[in-house]
Every structure is written in structure tokens, then in C-alpha cells.
Amino acid sequence: MEPADLHRAVEAGRATASGVGLQVDDVSVVHNSDRVALRLVPCDVLARVAPLGHLGDSEFEVDVARRLADVEAPVAELDPRVEPRVYVRDAFAVSLWTYYEPLGSEIAPADYADVFLRHHAALRQIDLDAPHFTDRVAGALREVDDGERSPELSDRDRAFLSDTLGGLSAAISSDRAGDQLLHGEPHPGNLLNTRKGPLFVDLATCCRGPVEFDLAHAPEDVGQHYPGADQDLIHRCRAVNWAMFSAWRWRRDDQMPDRDHWRVEGLNRVRAALDRCGTG
Structure with missing residues (x-):
């Protein structure tokens, strides 16, 4: 995203998490492309924020995640502390996920x-x-x-x-x-x-x-x-x-x-x- 859109996306991710009761003191950008991934601390959430035009894709992703969690697939999970859905904030679609600290080693x-x-x-x-x-x-x-x-x-x-x-x-x-x-x-x-x-x-x-x-x-x-x-x-x-x-x-x-x-x-x-x- 361009800097102005990125700033709005960061604020949308922050406000969404805060609005469902999670503590957000700082936000860092993990990935920036057509949608962004944000790490929110200290609640340790990964917020995925996309323009509202990608709402359908975001809802599909959440649906896939919910179904795969039920069969114990090796996938990242939605944050269990909040309702597993897509939130709409300031023309962005926001989903909240568990943040996993990556290990440095390569996968064989x-x-x-x-x-x-x-x-x-x-x-x-x-x-x-x-x-x-x-x-x-x-x-x-x-x-x-x-x-x-x-x-x-x-x-x-x-x-x-x-x-x-x-x-x-x-x-x-x-x-x-x-x-x-x-x-x-x-x-x-x-x-x-x-x-x-x-x-x-x-x-x-x-x-x-x-x-x-x-x-x-x-x-x-x-x-x-x-x-x-x-x-x-x-x-x-x-x-x-x-x-x-x-x-x-x-x-x-x-x-x-x-x-x-x-x-x-x-x-x-x-x-x-x-x-x-x-x-x-």
C-alpha cells in the first residue's frame, strides 16, 4: 500500500483490536503488499488488513481457517479471544489472528x-x-x-x-x-x-x-x-x-x-x- 493508505490501514487494525477489548500499545508492519499484516502488542495479535474491495477474499480466508482448525490442520489460527469473523473499519476488512514468533531455521x-x-x-x-x-x-x-x-x-x-x-x-x-x-x-x-x-x-x-x-x-x-x-x-x-x-x-x-x-x-x-x- 502507498504510505497514506498504509497509515489508514494501521489505524484500522489498531482500532479494530482495541474495539474488541485487546490491548494495543504499539503496531509494527510485518508485510505490506495489496493488503498488510500487522503485529499488535502487547496483545500479540496478527491483524490482516485489506481494502474493502477484498472483503470477499478476507471472509473466505476466515471461513477456511475455521474449518481447518476443526480438523487440526497445520495452519495459523484465528485469535481465540475474539469472534472469528472479518471486521469492517474505515473502508478496510480486518481479521485478527494468533501471532507466532518465527524460528530462524529453515524447514528441511x-x-x-x-x-x-x-x-x-x-x-x-x-x-x-x-x-x-x-x-x-x-x-x-x-x-x-x-x-x-x-x-x-x-x-x-x-x-x-x-x-x-x-x-x-x-x-x-x-x-x-x-x-x-x-x-x-x-x-x-x-x-x-x-x-x-x-x-x-x-x-x-x-x-x-x-x-x-x-x-x-x-x-x-x-x-x-x-x-x-x-x-x-x-x-x-x-x-x-x-x-x-x-x-x-x-x-x-x-x-x-x-x-x-x-x-x-x-x-x-x-x-x-x-x-x-x-x-x-
Whole structure:
């Protein structure tokens, strides 16, 4: 968020927590993108604050979290001291979560695969109306194919991303027999190493698809420790993931830090992923 919006988001998070009886003496920004994550102390809450246009996504995330908590999934939990819902404050959607102090050590590939197995098993126990991953691909395609939404994307790269997103997603989704609920974006930034063990966060990306779509977000060694995973399918999913990432970076209104670097790097990652799966 831009500084003025960020200031308002911080105040919305502070006021929301204070309004439900939590003590907030200080606020620090943990993450700032299209929505922000704030640490509130001394109540030790993580407030996730999004513009009101993302209210539906915030409500979906809270619903996913509540259902997964019931089946003891390895996910971050909503703060148990307050009503588990989304609060609206000053044109922002605010949800309040337990804050977990992250451990400094990396999560080993075998442990990463193990938490995937437990998370996927938990997801199979809940009934949820979630989009298919191809719906997200379609959203990325709209950004790529509309020159007004991505005016700085060259014609050559536009065609490259469009062909990659359309062709690979169609091939991956041609057989949906093994599809299930997924996290959706379980990259290392969305898996916290905590004293309770590894916990997934950012649950608003929950979707349906093959487990390989999730595995493609993790470091490459992780998929090798996941029993029964199709390694070739992981490579194809990784190319789609990087193509979607690149599509978002070329949006006119994208606010990711160091966006210019990631615009170039994203396209390079797509090409590298395509080379790995033999379709470059």
C-alpha cells in the first residue's frame, strides 16, 4: 500500500483490536503488499488488513481457517479471544489472528513434504466451495491479454505468457480425477517455522487442483519427498505458477516492492521452468 493508505490501514487494525477489548500499545508492519499484516502488542495479535474491495477474499480466508482448525490442520489460527469473523473499519476488512514468533531455521525438505501431507489430508476432510486453479489462471490471462491492464508488457512477452498460461493450464487440468482442495500458494513465505511446528498462513488462495500444483510452489527438493507425486507434473505446474506471478507483476497497478526487478526475473523463471519440463 502507498504510505497514506498504509497509515489508514494501521489505524484500522489498531482500532479494530482495541474495539474488541485487546490491548494495543504499539503496531509494527510485518508485510505490506495489496493488503498488510500487522503485529499488535502487547496483545500479540496478527491483524490482516485489506481494502474493502477484498472483503470477499478476507471472509473466505476466515471461513477456511475455521474449518481447518476443526480438523487440526497445520495452519495459523484465528485469535481465540475474539469472534472469528472479518471486521469492517474505515473502508478496510480486518481479521485478527494468533501471532507466532518465527524460528530462524529453515524447514528441511522432508519436513516441508510432511506438513504438505498433513495439510492435504486435512483439506480432504472439509467441504468447501473453492475455485479451481484454472480460474486463477484465467484471471492472470485477462491481465496479460488486456493491453490497458498491462500496458508496459511487450507484444512478444504478452504472447509468450498468454501461450504458456493457456496451453499448460489446459494440459494440466485435462484429467481432474485426482483433484482436491489445495492451499493454493504454499511458497516458503507462507509456511512459518514456529514452536508449534511448521504452519501454513495466507489461506485465501485455497483452490482445487492436483497436489502437484501446491508442490510446485515449494523448493524443488520438497516434491521428491512427497509419496506418489508426479515430478513431471510438478515441473509443468511450476511453469504455470511463474507465469501467473509474472502476469501479476505486469499489471498497471501492481504494488509489489522491487517490481521492475521481478518483472524481468519472473519471465526468466518461466523460461527456466519450461526448459525443465521440455516445453521451452
